Amino acid sequence: MPAGKLTRRAALKAAGALAGAGVASRLLGPLSLDPALRSSVYAGAPSGAPLKIGFQVHRTGIGAAYGKWYDRTAVAAVKLINARGGIGGRRVEIVAEDDGTDPKRGVEVVEKLAQQHKVDFIFGTLFSHVVIASAPRAGELKIPYLVVSEGYHVASGKMNRYTFQPGITDVRAQVTALAPFVLKNLGKKVTMVFPDYAFGHDHRDFFSAAVAKQGGKIHALVPIPPTEASFTKYFPKIPADTEVLYHVMVGPGVLTFVKELGEHFGQKKPKLFGFIDSLEAVDFASPGLEYLEGSYIWEAFPRYAGQYNTQWEKPYRDAVGVDANGASKSDAKDVSTYSHMFGVWETLFVIKEAVEKSGYKTTKDYKGFIETLEKTGTFREGLEHPQGTKRFVGRLHQAFGQQFVSQVAGKKLKVVHRTKIEDGMYAPEADYTKQPL
Amino acid sequence: MSLEGQLFLALLEGAVSGLVLALMALGLSLVFGVMRIVNVAHGEFYMLGAVLAWYLATTANFLVALVAAPLIVGGVALASDRLVLRPIKYAPEATIVATIGLLYIFQQLVLSIYGPYARSIAPPVYFRVDLPWFGYSGYKIIVAGLAALLLAATWLLVTRTRLGLYMRATQQDREIAQAFGVPVERIYAAAFALGAVLAALAGVLVLPIQQAHYLMGLDPLLLSFMVVIIGGLGSLKGTLAAAILIGLVDGLVSVFFTPTLARIVASILVAMVLVLRTEGLYGEGAG
Numbered sequence: 001m002p003a004g005k006l007t008r009r010a011a012l013k014a015a016g017a018l019a020g021a022g023v024a025s026r027l028l029g030p031l032s033l034d035p036a037l038r039s040s041v042y043a044g045a046p047s048g049a050p051l052k053i054g055f056q057v058h059r060t061g062i063g064a065a066y067g068k069w070y071d072r073t074a075v076a077a078v079k080l081i082n083a084r085g086g087i088g089g090r091r092v093e094i095v096a097e098d099d100g101t102d103p104k105r106g107v108e109v110v111e112k113l114a115q116q117h118k119v120d121f122i123f124g125t126l127f128s129h130v131v132i133a134s135a136p137r138a139g140e141l142k143i144p145y146l147v148v149s150e151g152y153h154v155a156s157g158k159m160n161r162y163t164f165q166p167g168i169t170d171v172r173a174q175v176t177a178l179a180p181f182v183l184k185n186l187g188k189k190v191t192m193v194f195p196d197y198a199f200g201h202d203h204r205d206f207f208s209a210a211v212a213k214q215g216g217k218i219h220a221l222v223p224i225p226p227t228e229a230s231f232t233k234y235f236p237k238i239p240a241d242t243e244v245l246y247h248v249m250v251g252p253g254v255l256t257f258v259k260e261l262g263e264h265f266g267q268k269k270p271k272l273f274g275f276i277d278s279l280e281a282v283d284f285a286s287p288g289l290e291y292l293e294g295s296y297i298w299e300a301f302p303r304y305a306g307q308y309n310t311q312w313e314k315p316y317r318d319a320v321g322v323d324a325n326g327a328s329k330s331d332a333k334d335v336s337t338y339s340h341m342f343g344v345w346e347t348l349f350v351i352k353e354a355v356e357k358s359g360y361k362t363t364k365d366y367k368g369f370i371e372t373l374e375k376t377g378t379f380r381e382g383l384e385h386p387q388g389t390k391r392f393v394g395r396l397h398q399a400f401g402q403q404f405v406s407q408v409a410g411k412k413l414k415v416v417h418r419t420k421i422e423d424g425m426y427a428p429e430a431d432y433t434k435q436p437l
Numbered sequence: 438m439s440l441e442g443q444l445f446l447a448l449l450e451g452a453v454s455g456l457v458l459a460l461m462a463l464g465l466s467l468v469f470g471v472m473r474i475v476n477v478a479h480g481e482f483y484m485l486g487a488v489l490a491w492y493l494a495t496t497a498n499f500l501v502a503l504v505a506a507p508l509i510v511g512g513v514a515l516a517s518d519r520l521v522l523r524p525i526k527y528a529p530e531a532t533i534v535a536t537i538g539l540l541y542i543f544q545q546l547v548l549s550i551y552g553p554y555a556r557s558i559a560p561p562v563y564f565r566v567d568l569p570w571f572g573y574s575g576y577k578i579i580v581a582g583l584a585a586l587l588l589a590a591t592w593l594l595v596t597r598t599r600l601g602l603y604m605r606a607t608q609q610d611r612e613i614a615q616a617f618g619v620p621v622e623r624i625y626a627a628a629f630a631l632g633a634v635l636a637a638l639a640g641v642l643v644l645p646i647q648q649a650h651y652l653m654g655l656d657p658l659l660l661s662f663m664v665v666i667i668g669g670l671g672s673l674k675g676t677l678a679a680a681i682l683i684g685l686v687d688g689l690v691s692v693f694f695t696p697t698l699a700r701i702v703a704s705i706l707v708a709m710v711l712v713l714r715t716e717g718l719y720g721e722g723a724g
Binding site for chain 2: 236253
């Protein structure tokens, strides 16, 4: 066959291969180990005009472990909402799009959900760098954008009036509430190990400020890229006279991070105060994590059953498919991101409440929805808000709630301290209600 | 940490990462040397090795994974050579594009079947080495040793066996080698498979230290390219030297400064080589 000339035989072969690949990829779908990738359409027969809620989910990329559980929680919440008659009598339909935990893709997902799928609301983004990229686009498209992110960016006033965080507390409130416990019970010379991007910077800035206010001092700062796969080379930066090692890590390498931390220090380790982020979706019984015994971990929502005993714990766990150890009921090795996913559940119920209270019917009714939400002072604890009562500060578009400090005991977590909502409140720096819509 | 402690950690980390990198870069260098092509999908062979090893180690055991995973990846490489590279006659530009395509195919296949999650396994042999300044994973030290052994084995293969002789002959002059009866097409396939096996071995060894993740091949690919350029395209000795150099520099700069600076330094080294001495440390001829 002369080089450079496309013969009919070659073209037919190529077409056949492409068709075969197409068939194979459809067939491979059911072979996938990952149930969320098996079907990305939430099936259901439409009746009337369903309320379409767009879900920007980290199905792939560095946030995939969270995305998987955000997905399951959203499905469970919508199932419950629809079983109870939907929102304002309308069936709820989730339209999910994967943003790959990528800021650029996130913007495209916002556009696709708003313009192509024409959803009523968008929710679900977690990783702060994706939120910071995507929220402005939602503001430009003038569509309510409710994130489940923990970052301080919403309350900082740097987003827009369409962006809310009503279902999960923010880092600034968390560390403000926790700093006294750390300084009183663990020590004053704190070295912080954190991911080197917006979420980690929130930890760095606000914990440093909170510590300074209490007469303590940040001994050293060790930023680590969230995409890092090997962490040992960062540990020499931790000064030998550190009293407290404060650690919060995200990304696919978190298990490596905590294992290498243990290897590096051995018995000579400083007191540890970690955020459950470093261990979300990770089994405490994993080999190499024995050194965590006795250390303290912040939790937003205690992973192990019975540590925060309410009448809603069991129905919530049953609905989202989580067992007493915080793992999937169908796979004990599949540990959940329990301290984050509740935000998805609560946010969907926040949307329900705001839609019904404001009488929202179509996308022309955003003003009423936003103003109603801004005026909501409290979300009462219950099945709709199982993590605890939330105080919603309208001008900041941010919810405030309780925090838990747990201690690792017998490879599980036992709650030793619970903060009050007021412990985490800070002087508001923004007022979205003054912005035009 | 004291200076000696930092230095020792830097050298340890540098040695481990340098030797694993050498294993991977050697595969890339071999492929370029013998076949004169750039395989952009090389990092994906590393990733496939780790992912298959995860699967085999969890269903059987690590030893099975260590032997079977690289062989399976070698088979994938042979198939890629026959179905993709041979029809385009190993044309340089076409191969770059084709191997980029292979990169995406492998990545997305793994994403579809294995999922987007990072999974690890417990090391087959685990003990903690307690040094005066810090503790270190005994398995990592074993990895360094195994990588060195595999490098030595590859060296023996290339210099002492007939296959190696054919590869070196094909590398020197394909036409003359063919005239001497060297089955050049089969040597190409063997070289490609061997390169993939080396990358996969690196992936298997690294799995208990890190995690198998569908995106894990991208960073090592970049580092492998840096090593191969600095060492000299086509020179195995150069690749080895450059990998150890980069590993040690990476370790030292990471520990005494920051890992980001280490990456910057490595990139500057590559730029300097490309500008000042394009053939690299041990490369064959200028240009």
